[in-house]
Amino acid sequence: MLYCLLAFILGLMVGSFLNVCIYRIPKGESIVWPPSHCPECGGRIEPYDNIPVLSYLILRGKCRNCGERISLRYPLVELLTGILTLGVVCKFGLSFDSLYFLILVYYLIIVSFIDLETMEVPVKLSYFALNFGLFLSFLSKSQTFKEAVFGASFGAGVILFIIETYYVLTGKEGMGYGDANIMAVVGAFLGWKKVLLTLFSASFIGALVGIFLIILNKRSKELPVPFGPFLAIGALISLFFGDEIINFYLRGTGL
Template structure:
């Protein structure tokens, strides 16, 4: 029952995250107006806004204009439901769970925006980083000092990579938005897990890049957003970080 409630709660949050994903790049309010169809602009009734279920009932179409609704909406709701359940499974109903859920929800929004626009919402990252630092005083697993060091260390490593690549290649290999995201991640995870997160993100990105190059062949020179890889690596670190570090150090 606990996990079922966590999943349902996650899908409801996922519905709100879809609003954020749609409006933040347009610099629109995420509070008002209420949810509306992006095609016809009609307000969506509450019974048409039930996560996942409404999409299935409406067969992926707006009730008013009959235009197709992006598959992104139920996928984000489903994803957020599973991510929420995973963290509750790991940390139970606790302050630590809510702390890491806040980070997870921010990363879902930032990842989807990066996938759609290749841009990172800097303001959201800034406020998320500040929240991570301030709320760290309530979380047993991280101290205020670790949070501040994590934010600085995370951003610093990415900035070092960006500048080094530019010196060697004469062009940007990563965006500065990735440094903003890593500052957020470092603020929540602390400096010790920053290296693990970056290593996992690089590993996942490299594997995906190889697959991408094989599939596209000669036409593989296409920029890939790195934030989704950082986000996936962060979630793995949240769930299995302590075990991975213990295994690596022989514990």
Template sequence: MNLSFITAPFGFVLGTIIGSFLNVCIYRLPREESIIFPGSHCPKCNSPIKWYDNIPIISYLLLKGKCRYCGEKIPPIYPLVELLSGLLTAGIFFRFGISFDSFYYSILTWFLIVISAIDIKELMVPVKPCYIVMVLGILLSPFTHSVSLIDSILGASLGAGIILFIIESYFIFRNKEGMGYGDANIMAVIGAFLGWKKVFFVIFFASLIGAIVGIIFIISGKDSESPLPFGPFLAIGGYLTIFLGDLLLKFYLGG
């Protein structure tokens, strides 16, 4: 029996539950507020949200996207984050089953969702969460089947180093900032979880997707000088590399 069809639904439910917490992180981290206290509440009337109004996706539909107490509209980004977290986590558990690696890569996936949403909304990347998750990735790496402690440390260093090199080189030749230093923090986290060998695939995917989106923006008449956050592209590249990294390494090494 293929247990993937059992583990994937488990991953989806877990992902949607975590997705509810990710919404709290996305809202509070840029404001430097605690993500623990106070509990979930309506940002307009400050009424605490009861557990039965905090069921991922379902509560939003039952409440018709409004606060039970004041009627304030709840942005659709909340159920979308929960749904995205559920789907991406389901993909991880489908691939790795019920294992430590599934929880390990799920942590990276949840981080990438949060940091991408913040980068898109605020055009900034908070440093402290990146540092905490990077250290967590390094500390947990010896317990995985695919990343050693040395690979993790080198991955964090190489990931950040490559982005910093690109940032400084662009500034030297163009005399203006092309990427933000927050992108180096994101790559440090991704490198810590995936190892140094897969860093190059992440940057390749991110650059390819970024170039495609940039071309679409130009064709559609968007202002070419408008800032385009690169964090989400790194996030997509990181998630794709979780699934394709080993295959690409075998192909590259002639396996």
């Protein structure tokens, strides 16, 4: 359908802006000024060189001004954002809930890539996303304000309990407090049931990836692994397939 194509194109354009956020937020820079520029030479990127994905291919992944390599992260984020935008619009249609859940999706993309690069989760961004999740729930058909508040509290509380319990038992820090911020946002948008599904999915996928990297000798058991991207994957699984997974589980257990 036409609106699906438009959703994908819109997602590509939003992805270009998310790249700006991923690069600038950890540096404490404005996400609106100055205009897009090469991180190496500082040369301004003209509009015709800033077309999502296409410009990267035309320029063969290099800056037109200085010839330095452009990170593959840029087209990947644009494509990912386009695909996920398309997925949300196809699932929820042309509705307020599509806009509501796209806020969550875009937040997850930003924090995932920032966490991968810096091992940190931006607090202010999480705070703004949390408030969007809480107060826009009044207009959502999928989530009530009461469910959003309880989901946010439950999401953060579970992670904080895990952090403190792990520290008491081992004397070491495990998950970071930024993960609690992520789960507060996830809970606000998706509710407490999908908080549990998100944590289960994230832990399962994270364990598989960790084992795989250890087998390949790519990572020591002692080196920290950013858990934010796995929480994001778990949240996306909950968003797109959560109702079906939970209903399947409840039917299987007879609850």
